[in-house]
Amino acid sequence: MSPLLSIVLPVHGVERFLPQCLASLDGPQDGEVEVIAVDDLSPDGCGALLDAHAARDPRFKVLHLTENQGLGGARIAGMAEVTGRYVWFVDSDDWVPEGTLDALLAELRKEAAAEHPVDVLLTDFVHVYPGGATEPNPWGHVLRGSPLETGCRAVDHPALFQSVMSVWNKVFRWDFLLGLGVEFGRGFYEDISVTYPALLTGRLRYLDRSCYNYRRGRPGAITATASPKHADAFAQYDAIFATLDRPGNDPGPAMRQLVFDRTVRQALTIYDTPGLIPAELRADFFARVAAHFARHRPAGYRFPGGVRGVQYRLAARNSRIAYNELRRGGALPGRLRKALGKR
Template sequence: MSPLLSIVLPVHGVERYLPRCLDSLAGPPDGSVELIAVDDLSPDGCGAILDEQATRDPRLRVLHLTENQGLGGAREVGLAQATGTYVWFVDSDDWLPEGTLDALLAELRAEQATEPPVDVLLTDFTHIYPDGSTEPNPWRHLLRDSPLVAGCTAADHPALFQSVMSVWNKVFRRQFLLDLDVAFGRGYYEDISVTYPALLTGRLRYLDRSCYNYRRGRPGAITATASPKHADAFAQYDAIFRVLDRPSADPGPALRRLVFDRTVRQALTVYDTPGLVPADLRADFFARIADHFARHRPADYTFPGGLRGVQYRLVARGARIAYGELRRGGQLPRALKRQAGAVAPALRKGVRSGARFTAYNTFRRLPLDEHLAVYAAYWYRGFACNPAAIYRKALELAPQVRGVWVVETKAQAATLPAGVPYVLVNTPAYLRLMATAKYFVNNVNFPHTMAKRPGTVHVQTQHGTPVKAMGMDLKDHPAAADGMDFDRLLEAVGRWDYLVSPNPHTSEHFTRAFPGRYELLETGYPRNDRLALATPAEVADVRSRLGLPAGRRTVLYAPTHREGQGGYDPLLDLRELAEKLGPGYTLLVRAHYFHSGGAGELTAGPHAAEVVDVSAHPVVEDLYLAADVLVTDYSSMMFDYAVLDRPVVVYAPDWEQYRRVRGVYFDLLAFPPGAVATEPGALVEALLAGDPAPDARAAFRERFCPWDDGGAAERVVRRIFPTE
């Protein structure tokens, strides 16, 4: 009886890793698996290891080649000997997680009963780094929540081609592969001449189980090796398009354009990456890209916009010198200046971006400044939040580290505290700062164009305890995630060295929502130190500076942002609320910072509470200290305000809609920080009651404020900066 699965294992120069790989391939002795190891004239002891293993494992056949064939050639030799219904190409320096073979065989047995059968079964995988740390498959979100789970074709889910095109996480139906009449290439990038045609023409399914441990950062990886073999990619591209040119394999114009664009981008990435293409071969390599562009450009192809479109036009003309000018100095090439009138906006924007990119990369050649830190908050809006608290504490505990803030405009710079150094975004000073600083502290992500240099330290503080779903968890909530680039998010998270957590609840959810290799700092939020340490004198001073009359009860109303809503909409008639509260109250209204226009014109009658728009007040902690009670809906402000142990009223008339659209991490109405109102009359009643739910507030504080003791900023600073 033929085996269900053939595993083809090319082996060359991996003596250190081979035993672990072989151990992970141990499977049932019932004939369902055959293991074909191809000793590709390995220069070390791999051949002997394989022969010894074969004496103990009857499933293993060892083929010793007398001439080195390379990874692609060794796979072809193994495939020719395979007899299984399915075939899996495993690299011998990687290994399978425990239980993988049993689980995979169960999937393949189930597939045999389906019609039509799956041609390619894609599996999840895990990256393993030299220090033993792991990273989940960064493209998993493109696969697990897609038609691939049930089975489909590439035309049904073209986003598949944004994921890894390697062969090792794909199990092929052997006869499909043979009928496809493709072959692994020789040299570098040998996978793609098989994976692209197979994915474009076969029936596909995704198994959401990590079935492969892929070793990252091994010495000799082609992505970090200078070699003329990088030009091998062009032979693989030709092989891909030869298959697509067959009438029986034509994937349609949309997929052909997608594959063409990806191959051009890959070739340019190799060309642009310093140290990969040897200097004396770069001119020929660029000419090969231009030739590839000319021969395989789809008939209906149009250039993309922006800088990439400029680059592609230069590639299409073979204009290597002009391409280099654009990369180095951001100058508009002469060859395109004549077209500037037609495409000026996109070109000039691209050129400006190119000039900044060039300047930034020039500064990156300078040594890191071990005593320089970059601070930013809320997309360069100013001095605020956790970064501001860390900055102040670093001045005290690590004064040798100079902190510089990034702001977007001169008006924002004017709001900085006296003596705080700053740069304006996109200026030469900003580019130099971003290129040479050792430390980066932000409550959002820095621009993706600012790459992380080796040796730098990135501290992500975030800016709130989450009620709502965040990060990768938003994949399950498409309305809330509209326009979100999950690949870019994972790229950003990959830069983080530290993530600050305010409480155990946040630690639990953020480590899933933002998967990465960072260290979680369970310190509490530095910005809340001021609240934990506030004195009656400070409270009185803040109220005085805000012009709040003594004896009036102050209510702070701060609703959160809602997806799909164009601007500020408090879901509450503020004039009516002010009338019901009366002149003994002041109502401070703070719109979410997404709504730059604030709360707008707010007036009430002579016998109503005074209504004040405080949306533009730069320091939200001032408002917390001034307020006697907070009214919010689903904002993270409730967690900060709870540190003060003052009344909170949740006004949530649309809770069920919000939790359905946005997704939430707990039932706020079942575990609130205080009283809950779902209609205006109940809200007024709760506010007039003074302190309507002290027991709920106590339970909420116990759950969400256990680390708010006034020492969070110090704990963060001592962990990330040299303080001794």
């Protein structure tokens, strides 16, 4: 029999954290779970740790890549080996709470037996900071008590898109994911080209149980690294809208505007976060936000109200100096305020 759940685990440069992750995935040995660990040409001892663990645990299969592919490429390599009915993408510097696999399998058994199984099972999670401090899911209030608890589509609960769009707290029905024809991107923000289309087109359910410990704020994490690769986000946005433009995938004007707003907000958050974009690349990054407006702005698009709407208008016009002044709390020139008021 094929396993019920396949876990794809990309691994690179996390020797310090990997043992905790691997130990947390210990669990049922009855064939319901397989773990596909992808050694993405890790420069440390991760490959040896994976081989040693696989020698003890028959559920583990280890792939050793001969070229570094990044998170997206490593996940793609792991997906080629998936045989389960559901797939979960776990990051190897994080770990899952005790009892999580048993709880997830119980939920997936119910879904597998249902007449109309959900396509994406969203789980709750906890942020864990250096030093051990924890924070419950900051967006849990958006999900609890919503139609997602019994199952719905994104259009029935658009507030879903206020929550985290990462892949690690979402378990996908494998046939559904394959049928979407989506692919993880290369570079930074590689998972949103999968999560957005999946959430927009699939049947969803939220499991109000913490199933994931997300290690936040560690040195070397994307959210704390200065790099030109932050501009990779724009390729992922292009992939999202390319998927939505395919016949049968159009989510409708309201949802398309919501998704577009969310991508703009993420791009401007990247730009606004000190230290992420190298100084010499900031003007180019901002210009790419304007190009994103020109390329993907939905027909009939309406800017948000308030200060955020002014920021979006400035970004759409590539008015970086005025945007920076507004961010610093300064007033806009009167001529520009008048021009913006006409748009």
